[in-house]
């Protein structure tokens with residue numbers, strides 16, 4: 001028996017104290033099993049082991065176990081924290097009177113090590129005793145207030161929780177159903193949770209289902225999938241006439257997708273180490289069983305969609321819980337669909353491929369900083385603040401560069417002039433004119449050209465550092481692992497140095513402009529002369545994020561590829577073990593050998609557009625009038641493989657069914673609830689939490705549909721199938737909304753009070769606008785962009801903020817790669833690059849000006865074009881376990 005520090009509880013602390021016998025094969029009634037049938041679980045109860053006896057003491061926080069015989073003593077003590085239990089049971093007769101505890105202590109504090117399932121059984125003197133103890137432990141787990149004087153019995157317990165589980169059998173690598181059987185359902189049953197499980201059959205199945213079910217019957221809706229299915233559920237809830245109550249239904253996620261961003265956030269805020277795959281699933285399932293719920297912000301996103309009737313763009317609204325992405329991030333997300341079989345390694349490969357042909361996109365990003373929201377009505381506008389703070393990225397870089405002083409509509413020149421003498425004013429106006437002339441000249445060669453000075457500096461520094469690195473790596477080559485990766489990286493950076501600019505969206509390379517350097521130096525010098533009121537300094541842009549953007553653009557400290565970074569890179573690339581190392585090698589083979597030549601616009605050929613599902617853009621400037629959206633076509637060569645997956649589509653009414661792996665099809669026939677039994681009236685009543693003694697966790701009977709008997713003890717949540725071939729009973733009061741168009745059906749939706757309609761200009765006041773070439777824009781409201789990407793470490797589920805990260809054209813590939821590698825630890829915020837900005841906002845508007853590109857919301861493709869979004873704080877409720885504050889049990 002392990003013997004962690006087990007201080008003997010004082011009698012005052014004890015809620016219960018008693019003596020128990022051991023059970024099973026004499027190992028102190030401790031059996032560790034890993035998802036397989038447990039000989040000590042009630043299903044496997046067979047024979048008692050040799051006589052052993054234990055003294056058990058229950059306190060509010062722990063179960064203390066002291067072995068009395070054989071060999072009593074200090075080392076025979078065990079402390080079971082109640083925070084690591086998911087449940088407790090007392091099997092019914094004729095099983096012996098056992099107290100069975102389901103314990104999931106965390107694995108070692110090493111990345112990727114799973115929780116271990118342990119079942120501990122103790123033989124009570126009588127059934128009454130066993131039931132009393134079982135009730136006491138369950139009261140503590142469910143948060144029932146108890147004291148040492150409480151008479152424990154089952155009547156104190158609230159009714160078992162009821163969950164609707166929605167499983168996308170094709171999410172991730174198609175393991176969701178398998179993991180349900182091996183990990184999820186056993187734990188849920190041990191936690192005494194009732195459930196019904198439904199496999200989704202097609203895209204939008206969950207959305208339609210959720211629009212129509214009777215919600216009060218469920219304590220929570222849990223998706224067993226990636227983030228995409230939760231996106232459907234949230235939008236299904238918001239499309240109900242009773243959306244205000246509906247959206248308060250706790251939602252949970254058991255990660256079986258490839259990105260699993262929300263699960264990563266939940267895992268992170270529970271205080272667990274970053275992990276992927278089964279360890280992440282076990283952590284999330286454990287937290288689900290613990291049952292804490294907390295508020296979660298939603299973001300209302302308005303996109304412009306072509307109306308089928310008149311071909312004109314019309315706004316379409318959806319609700320998002322995770323992110324809006326444009327550029328690099330959404331490109332990788334959508335383009336890596338073709339590598340779906342790799343699981344989460346698809347993003348590694350996708351990132352490397354996209355890095356090889358880095359694109360930038362022209363656009364305009366406007367955002368409303370949180371500080372100005374709510375204060376505008378009561379207080380007069382601050383005098384020194386310009387009416388509209390618009391930053392036109394052009395010649396200038398972003399940080400401490402002349403951009404802040406050449407803003408066209410900020411009224412800054414005048415303000416400065418007033419504070420200076422007449423002569424100075426004249427000089428200033430001369431300088432201003434000169435700058436204007438330069439701008440005019442430069443406009444002819446593309447907006448990113450101005451970045452060349454900063455970029456050159458960056459490259460110079462990188463070159464120096466690389467030289468050092470190169471020498472170091474040569475010296476240490478024989479000692480170090482991964483020298484191949486390092487050499488590859490050096491090669492990549494070398495290539496980059498030889499290729500001085502990133503490729504702009506229209507395929508033109510950004511030339512070095514040595515003649516601009518001098519001008520920029522002069523301008524930078526000007527800027528240092530003074531600070532100007534109302535000027536949006538980079539530091540202001542990055543307010544609250546601890547990013548030192550006050551310095552001159554210089555990445556030498558953080559951005560140089562030091563050995564720790566190289567190590568991180570190697571680790572990152574190898575992260576997914578076998579696949580990733582192959583990926584990296586094949587990638588670099590591609591980039592150096594077969595990759596598209598830089599400067600060519602190879603990435604926009606027709607095949608790729610189709611494969612990626614990108615939307616052409618309406619090239620007219622905003623506001624929109626002509627719709628040119630094209631239907632998504634799919635031509636993935638992997639389409640018919642078991643891992644094939646349709647690209648994420650924005651068309652919520654298209655029901656594209658995919659070919660499925662045979663095993664899953666069969667599974668679906670036998671187990672899926674709604675659509676397989678035509679004309680059968682089915683109840684969606686949660687299955688009663690079956691006693692582990694009665695049913696093997698591995699039997700599939702839990703999935704069988706049950707007839708809806710009127711005499712059923714518990715009221716059955718019912719639904720009407722959206723599919724015409726099925727009839728489900730619907731309580732009249734619920735109202736039936738059938739065949740509603742996906743977006744236009746939201747009744748009395750929450751208003752976006754911070755935003756004008758998408759086709760109207762933004763208010764002049766308080767909004768910040770940045771226009772130029774972007775490599776990526778990412779708006780995220782959870783901490784994680786993927787289970788292993790801590791994109792916004794400062795984000796909280798209910799902080800009421802949109803965390804915007806934007807990367808402007810001119811960033812080097814190496815820096816971008818470092819940004820993503822640092823994101824694994826959330827360290828990217830301290831990576832100082834003049835091209836990277838992090839700001840918080842309450843609302844934003846994004847106007848892509850490049851003709852083609854990819855926009856995603858929660859990882860789902862949406863029509864390419866103008867988009868705006870506003871945060872709605874604490875609108876939904878998320879099951880997060882019992883970490884953190886403000887937890888209510890569901």
Ligand SMILES: Nc1ncnc2c1ncn2[C@@H]1O[C@H](COP(=O)(O)OP(=O)(O)OP(=O)(O)O)[C@@H](O)[C@H]1O
Nearest residue numbers: 171172200201202225226227228229257258259260
């Ligand atoms: N049975 C199904 N067949 C086809 N598509 C489905 C089915 N069930 C759900 N979908 C759709 O599949 C898309 C992707 O699902 P999901 O996000 O859950 O998995 P994933 O993409 O593997 O995960 P992640 O978003 O974490 O990468 C969603 O848009 C969802 O609507």
